[in-house]
Amino acid sequence: MSFQSPQLAPQVVLSGHGLVKYYGNVVGLAGVDVGVRSGEALAVMGPSGNGKTTLLHVLAGILTPDQGEVWLGGERVDNLNDAARTVLRRRRLGFVFQDNQLLAELPADENVALPLMVDGLSRRDAIGRARNMLAQVGLAQEAGRRPGELSGGQAQRVAIARALVGEPQVVFADEPTGALDAATGSQVIDLLIGAATYRGAAVVVVTHDNSVAARCHRVLTIVDGRVSESMGAAR
Numbered sequence: 614m615s616f617q618s619p620q621l622a623p624q625v626v627l628s629g630h631g632l633v634k635y636y637g638n639v640v641g642l643a644g645v646d647v648g649v650r651s652g653e654a655l656a657v658m659g660p661s662g663n664g665k666t667t668l669l670h671v672l673a674g675i676l677t678p679d680q681g682e683v684w685l686g687g688e689r690v691d692n693l694n695d696a697a698r699t700v701l702r703r704r705r706l707g708f709v710f711q712d713n714q715l716l717a718e719l720p721a722d723e724n725v726a727l728p729l730m731v732d733g734l735s736r737r738d739a740i741g742r743a744r745n746m747l748a749q750v751g752l753a754q755e756a757g758r759r760p761g762e763l764s765g766g767q768a769q770r771v772a773i774a775r776a777l778v779g780e781p782q783v784v785f786a787d788e789p790t791g792a793l794d795a796a797t798g799s800q801v802i803d804l805l806i807g808a809a810t811y812r813g814a815a816v817v818v819v820t821h822d823n824s825v826a827a828r829c830h831r832v833l834t835i836v837d838g839r840v841s842e843s844m845g846a847a848r
């Protein structure tokens with residue numbers, strides 16, 4: 614007998630329906646359906662050149678699909694104009710890339726504070742929240758250091774802090790451990806998934822790394838722009 618009420622199950626926060634994307638004649642996505650729940654980590658795997666990054670970019674509003682729909686928190690978002698999608702990415706989504714994409718001339722706290730300041734928060738409040746977030750990823754002592762003065766793993770933790778500081782509904786990560794050694798990569802992926810899902814965010818992570826996928830709740834395999842396999846328990 615189960616005591617779990619369906620109403621208490623985490624909601625699907627992000628979904629794609631019938632997603633198709635072409636680059637000229639090249640098929641990026643050939644009809645993908647996907648959904649991810651709040652607090653759930655979804656790994657997207659598959660051979661090189663088969664549509665993983667395209668799927669991430671379409672779900673994140675970086676690319677618009679040629680067919681299909683993307684819904685975020687009960688709102689259709691693929692048909693928003695460019696300006697509205699830019700605001701949506703800044704306010705409701707977080708991003709972690711393989712190369713951390715930190716600004717080299719800014720210290721860690723200013724890198725993390727930047728998206729908040731762009732969104733209108735005062736510098737003082739933004740830096741305060743950024744330092745608090747850096748402390749939560751174990752980098753309180755490094756807040757004043759520039760990216761060039763950090764290790765690869767530390768820099769990626771700053772990128773995670775920057776992705777989470779705006780309290781996003783979904784965090785997208787593209788090969789977040791690709792530039793790190795195995796031990797550092799394990800720490801970084803545990804931090805990313807742990808910190809994001811603890812806050813109730815969903816995580817969508819594109820990876821070639823089985824050990825990263827093993828830390829996710831579900832794994833979606835994309836071959837030739839289609840879902841070839843979906844593994845893992847629905848939460």
Ligand SMILES: Nc1ncnc2c1ncn2[C@@H]1O[C@H](COP(=O)(O)OP(=O)(O)OP(=O)(O)O)[C@@H](O)[C@H]1O
Nearest residue numbers: 636639640641659660661662663664665666667668
């Ligand atoms: N900007 C682009 N212009 C033209 N073709 C593109 C573009 N981006 C991707 N493609 C093509 O779309 C297909 C899917 O690419 P995508 O980057 O989504 O694959 P991937 O699975 O993420 O690959 P990898 O694992 O190598 O990163 C490939 O055939 C690729 O060459």
